[in-house]
Amino acid sequence: MNRRAVRLAGALAIALLGALCLYLYLKAEPYQSVIDHGPSPAAQANPYLAAELFLRGRGLSVSHAESLDALPGIDPRRHTLLLFGDRSNMTPRQVDQTLNWARAGGRLVFVAESLWDERSGQSNDLLLDRVQLHQSLSKDLKEPAPDPADDPYPDLTKLYLEDEDAPAYIGFDTDFHLEDPKNLAQAWANSGRATHMMQLPYGVGTITVVTDAELWKTPDIARYDNAWLLWYLSADTSVTLLFNTVREGLPSLLWRHFPQAIVALSALILLWLWHAGVRHGPVLAPAPGGRRQLREHLRASAGFILRHNGQRTLLQALQQDVLRRARRRHPGFDQLNVAEQWLALSRLTRQPTRAISQALSPVRKQRLSSAEFSRQVAHLQSLRNAL
Structure with missing residues (x-):
């Protein structure tokens, strides 16, 4: 191929490339796309992060505690303790400490964790038993089902306030029901069939018991009036949110964050034990000293x-x-x-x-x-x- 043919081939290739670029430019249309990367690491570590941000946005001071050990350092006056963590390991001493804190003027909000047992006359929730409220399943109630015409939203919990024409609608789990056999509660909120929130005075403070706190987690806090209720229960106070009363140990943390590394390390240890335990050939007994001669040496x-x-x-x-x-x-x-x-x-x-x-x-x-x-x-x- 002579130089003229090479130049023509190069010019043709450049022309084709230019035509392709022009075609793509005329056909290309810019657009915007939103890519959801999921919750941030902070949101994954704290299911109540949206609730904390909402309360701070309403001007409240919000702190986070991981155990009840922080309670003695919290001034109960004009302070709300949101006790949303697991309390299965709560001791009687911690129960007394928490109730004394509320009696001194604090606002205590906690979740009822166990069902009332009629035979034993108690539940597995020491704190709930001390405030003399009972929790049962809504399906076990003997009252007749309400007429749908009377309640257009039977699955939503209604909270009626004075000087308000319409109730606030809250998304509590309707599978559970709170009972007040001693008539101690001064305020409550009901769905079409069951009661899901009760508030009673305690000394110079107040105690609010709810059937669940899932409505204040992300993303349920943005539904209905869930966020408003959280603000209503803690208005004009400082807030301490406690949702992890049982601290995770190092083994569980390592397994949650590094499962592949732990499996690989375990496999290496097993292989090393197998290698060290397997004998590669029979063990030769040492020859008796009497048969060794100079020629052998x-x-x-x-x-x-x-x-x-x-x-x-x-x-x-x-x-x-x-x-x-x-x-x-x-x-x-x-x-x-x-x-x-x-x-x-x-x-x-x-x-x-x-x-x-x-x-x-x-x-x-x-x-x-x-x-x-x-x-x-x-x-x-x-x-x-x-x-």
Whole structure:
């Protein structure tokens, strides 16, 4: 191909590339796309983060505690404690401490965790039993179902306030029902069939019991009047949110964040134990000392040197031994040149000079065959024995 053809091909390729770019430019239409990366790490670690941000947006001071150990440092006056964490390990001492805090003027909001047992006369929720409220399943209530015409939203909880024409609608879980056998509550909120929130005075403070706190987690807090109710229960106070009364241990944290690394480490440990436990061949008992002879020691030493230092070291040792014996037999041997030394050895050993030169020549670096190595060793030994 001549230069003219090359230039034409290059110009054609450039023209085609330009036409393609122009076509793509005319056909391309810009657009915007929103990519949802899911909740942030902070939202994943704190299910009530949206609730905290909402209350701060309403001007309330909100802090977060992970255990009831922080309670003695919280001033109960004009303060709300949102106790939304698991309380299955709550001790009687902690119950007394929490109720004394509320009695001194604090606002306590907590979730009823257990059902009332008629046979034992108690539930597994020590705090709920102390405020003398009972929780049961809504399906176990014996009252007849309400008429849908009377309640258009039977699955929503209604909270009626004074001087308000319409109630606030809240999304509590309707599977549970609160009972007040002692008539202690002063305010409550009901769905079409059950009661899901009760508020009662306690000393100079108040206690509010709810059937669940899921309505204040992300994203349910944005539905109905859920966020408003949280603000209503804690208005004009500082707020401490406690939702993790049982601190996770190091093993559970490692398993939650690094499961693949733990599985890999466990597999490596098992492989190492298997390798250390498997015996590679039978164990040889040591030979009795009585059968060891000098010949065996010499053979073992020579084998060791041959394996670790090679053939060259053994041959050089034999050559040096031959020369050392020649010095003893022929005074002034070291003052002779190499040819004269070989002539002297020929007279002493009655071997031809050619054979002596082959035996005493510098050993080559490359490895000898077994036959050649044995032949040269035998020749050197015969020279040594002749001296």
